[in-house]
Amino acid sequence: MIVRDLVNTDILKLTKRRSVALIPVGSIEQHGPHLPVSTDSDIVSYIARQVSEKNGFLLLPTLQYGVSFEHHPFFNLSVSSPTLEKILVELCVSLSKNHVDRVIILNGHHGNLDALKKLSGRVSKKIGVRQHIIVYSYWHFMKRVFDHAGFVETSIMLAISDKVLMNKAEKGLIPDSLSKSKLNRLSKKANKSFISVTKNGVWGDPTRATRKDGKAILNEIISNLVKESQTCLTGIG
Numbered sequence: 001m002i003v004r005d006l007v008n009t010d011i012l013k014l015t016k017r018r019s020v021a022l023i024p025v026g027s028i029e030q031h032g033p034h035l036p037v038s039t040d041s042d043i044v045s046y047i048a049r050q051v052s053e054k055n056g057f058l059l060l061p062t063l064q065y066g067v068s069f070e071h072h073p074f075f076n077l078s079v080s081s082p083t084l085e086k087i088l089v090e091l092c093v094s095l096s097k098n099h100v101d102r103v104i105i106l107n108g109h110h111g112n113l114d115a116l117k118k119l120s121g122r123v124s125k126k127i128g129v130r131q132h133i134i135v136y137s138y139w140h141f142m143k144r145v146f147d148h149a150g151f152v153e154t155s156i157m158l159a160i161s162d163k164v165l166m167n168k169a170e171k172g173l174i175p176d177s178l179s180k181s182k183l184n185r186l187s188k189k190a191n192k193s194f195i196s197v198t199k200n201g202v203w204g205d206p207t208r209a210t211r212k213d214g215k216a217i218l219n220e221i222i223s224n225l226v227k228e229s230q231t232c233l234t235g236i237g
């Protein structure tokens with residue numbers, strides 16, 4: 001159920017039935033020369049919609065802005081971690097006042113993680129422990145290693161968007177051949193300055209991405225998330 005499309009009376013009927021709300025959180029940031037800056041928000045919105053349709057969740061509008069300062073001087077529209085955390089805390093409190101006490105946050109951007117890790121505790125401080133909050137990052141539900149504007153993200157975007165400029169796709173930092181310690185070091189550096197590590201804003205190789213691979217990756221993520229998030233319906237008393 002897409003909350004923003006519903007009228008008040010229908011939502012009130014739904015919230016009486018011990019519903020689960022799903023909030024997708026994305027980002028607006030550079031994704032190389034070939035993907036739109038909305039990539040993370042687009043992907044997380046698509047996955048959230050599929051999962052909420054399959055499990056009957058209340059789908060809330062995507063929070064389009066995330067924490068993406070590491071992409072400077074490439075384009076990014078960022079809010080700080082405390083700001084993102086505060087918005088989500090207030091949304092959860094608001095949901096609770098509307099009798100929604102089970103909330104799933106679906107994250108689509110690595111830089112948002114700091115804002116999400118203490119969310120549940122922060123909400124309990126305001127309203128007590130009556131709300132159950134679960135945070136998922138969608139890339140934990142696939143076998144492939146996550147990238148940034150590389151094979152995985154580009155394939156997924158080919159499957160869900162007509163905004164991909166494959167003729168502009170170029171290789172960025174290729175992590176496959178690096179030692180674990182070097183990769184760790186570069187990841188930490190990239191979390192502070194993406195350009196210093198990747199030069200062109202791409203982590204991975206998008207040049208062989210296909211729509212078919214994107215569909216397969218999405219199917220894997222969505223079916224794993226559907227299963228995992230069903231515990232929200234059955235596992236909690």
Ligand SMILES: [Zn+2]
Binds near residue numbers: 148153
């Ligand atoms: Zn991304």
